[in-house]
Amino acid sequence: MISLNDFLIVGAALFCIGLYMLLTKRNAIQLLIGIELMLNAAILNLVAFGKFDRVNNSGQIFALFAIVLAAATTAVALAIILTVYKKYKTIDPGKVNSLKD
Amino acid sequence: MSLAQILFYAMAFIAIASALYVASSKNLVRGIFMFFVTLFALAGLYVLALADFVAVSQIVIYVGGILVLILFAFMLSGKETLDSLGRQKDKFVNSGKIPGLVLSLLFFAVMVTVLLKLNADDLGWIKQSVASGNVIKPTDNGIHNIGINLMTTYLLPFEAISILLMMALVGAAHIARKEQDA
Numbered sequence: 001m002i003s004l005n006d007f008l009i010v011g012a013a014l015f016c017i018g019l020y021m022l023l024t025k026r027n028a029i030q031l032l033i034g035i036e037l038m039l040n041a042a043i044l045n046l047v048a049f050g051k052f053d054r055v056n057n058s059g060q061i062f063a064l065f066a067i068v069l070a071a072a073t074t075a076v077a078l079a080i081i082l083t084v085y086k087k088y089k090t091i092d093p094g095k096v097n098s099l100k101d
Numbered sequence: 102m103s104l105a106q107i108l109f110y111a112m113a114f115i116a117i118a119s120a121l122y123v124a125s126s127k128n129l130v131r132g133i134f135m136f137f138v139t140l141f142a143l144a145g146l147y148v149l150a151l152a153d154f155v156a157v158s159q160i161v162i163y164v165g166g167i168l169v170l171i172l173f174a175f176m177l178s179g180k181e182t183l184d185s186l187g188r189q190k191d192k193f194v195n196s197g198k199i200p201g202l203v204l205s206l207l208f209f210a211v212m213v214t215v216l217l218k219l220n221a222d223d224l225g226w227i228k229q230s231v232a233s234g235n236v237i238k239p240t241d242n243g244i245h246n247i248g249i250n251l252m253t254t255y256l257l258p259f260e261a262i263s264i265l266l267m268m269a270l271v272g273a274a275h276i277a278r279k280e281q282d283a
Contacts (some may be wrong), residue, residue, distance in 0.1 A: 002149060004221040008115045009213060010146065014139075016209040017120045027129065029175055033136055036167065037120055037269030040143050040258045043159075044176045045150045052230045054237045057250045065262050067162050073166045073267035078174040078279035085177070096165075 007048035015041035028081045028091040030076065039070045109149050116142035133171055140164055151237045154244050 014037055021034030043063045050059015085091050120140040126132045140163045147156035195200060219225065230236060251259055 001103075002106055004227070005216060006109065007146070007150060008114070008216045008221055010117065011116050012209060012216060014120055014143075014210040016205045016212070017117070017124050019208060020201055020205040021124045022200040023204060029129065029171060030132065033123060033132070036136075037123075037139070040140070040163075043155070044143060044146060044150075047150045047155055048149050050143075051151050051237050052130055052227050052235065052240070054230075054235045054243075054246070055248065056254060057247050059241070060152045060155050060247060061250060061255050063152065064251065065258060067155070067268055068262050069157055071162050071166055072266050074170055075273040076269050076276070078170050079273035081174055082177060082277050 003050055008045060009047070011041040011044040013041075014038075014044070026092050026094060028077075028084070028093055031093065032077050032081070035077075036070060036074070039066060039073075042066060105149060109146070112142045112145040112149065115139075116146065129175065133168065133175065136171075137164060137168060140168070151239060151241075151243070154247055 018034045018037030018041065021037065022031055025034065033070055043066050046059045046063040046066065048059075049056065052065065054057055081091055084096055088096055090096070116139050119142065120137045122135045123132045126135065140159065144159045146154040147153075147159060223231065
């Protein structure tokens with residue numbers, strides 16, 4: 001039996017690695033990977049708690065919803081990255097200073 | 102220590118180590134491929150939390166969909182991206198990164214302290230569900246139950262998220278299309 005605390009601590013570690021990437025990276029794709037890491041940490045927590053709800057499966061089902069949301073987010077974010085690249089020829093968020101000319 | 106625990110610690114180590122590699126590597130492509138490893142290890146952790154269906158969807162959606170999209174966008178964004186990455190400072194910790202590092206380490210310390218104080222295994226509702234047998238067992242076949250719940254209890258969120266997914270995909274196609282006249 002794996003204790004619930006272990007899952008939560010692994011989730012916290014992954015979340016903080018994602019936070020670090022989000023704060024320090026200078027490339028929009030790496031920022032996106034950081035966001036995905038944070039989302040995955042949250043999904044891990046949902047799944048770990050979902051083990052204790054056999055009747056309604058609430059944890060697992062909301063983990064599925066979170067995965068679908070992550071897919072939608074990524075599609076939109078990558079479309080935005082491509083558009084920004086077409087306009088600025090860079091995907092460094094620090095160099096993009098307006099979203100509309 | 103049981104086999105499940107050994108597997109858990111191995112997978113947790115792989116997930117955290119590869120995530121650290123993704124966060125620290127200068128080579129973006131190598132980082133993206135190491136992110137595959139992180140996602141696979143996380144899928145293994147989901148299996149150990151007895152959520153097989155979530156683990157399979159994780160592999161299908163993340164590894165099959167999102168990572169391919171990321172690689173696709175990376176290829177389309179061309180050579181200048183690689184050049185600007187190469188011009189970044191070399192070291193893992195340089196002066197520009199210290200605030201982010203300190204902030205995330207402090208956040209981690211706060212979270213671990215809170216989690217250790219919380220001691221999730223002693224929460225009231227968890228003890229209650231253990232006592233009433235409402236815990237998923239390794240021998241259960243949960244997918245049947247998930248399907249039934251998805252079509253009854255969670256029907257409204259399910260429909261909402263399907264509409265949201267369609268809107269997001271249409272919006273992404275709209276944003277990324279070729280401009281006719283700027």
